[in-house]
Amino acid sequence: MNNLFVLVVVIALSIGLNNGSRLFPKNQLYFRNSLSRNDDVLTVHCKSDDDDLGIHSVQRSYEYGFKFGDSLLHLTAFVCTLEHGVSSKYSVTFTAYIANPFFISTGVIKLWVAFDDGIYLTDEDHDLVKIYSWPKI
Structure with a gap:
């Protein structure tokens, strides 16, 4: 009986996390360009x-x-590189998201x-x- 319960819980969590359900919304990362020059x-x-x-x-x-x-x-982690300027003159690489190692996060924006x-x-x-x-050039 205990094995069946564990199996049902694992399946329910997998379906919820993979389908972006309302119970387990997906995490989201966004990157906005608010640089001052229109052509940057x-x-x-x-x-x-x-x-x-x-x-x-x-x-x-x-x-x-x-x-x-x-x-x-x-552990889920996203490392991102942001660049701008002529020939990508300015570049920064950083960890934009790292999951909590103790529990699964949902709905993080x-x-x-x-x-x-x-x-x-x-x-x-x-x-x-x-x-x-941005690095000094």
């Missing part, structure tokens, strides 16, 4: 252990985002915003906090 394109390239999401060009005042679920088998002076992150209250500066 933000390039975003994110990877996890399982996925390489490719390179995405984000025009000024637009954003790129994706949804994902935490892995049941290993992180918005990273690129400004001229650096990269900011919003919290749940929508306050912008500067996390990274």
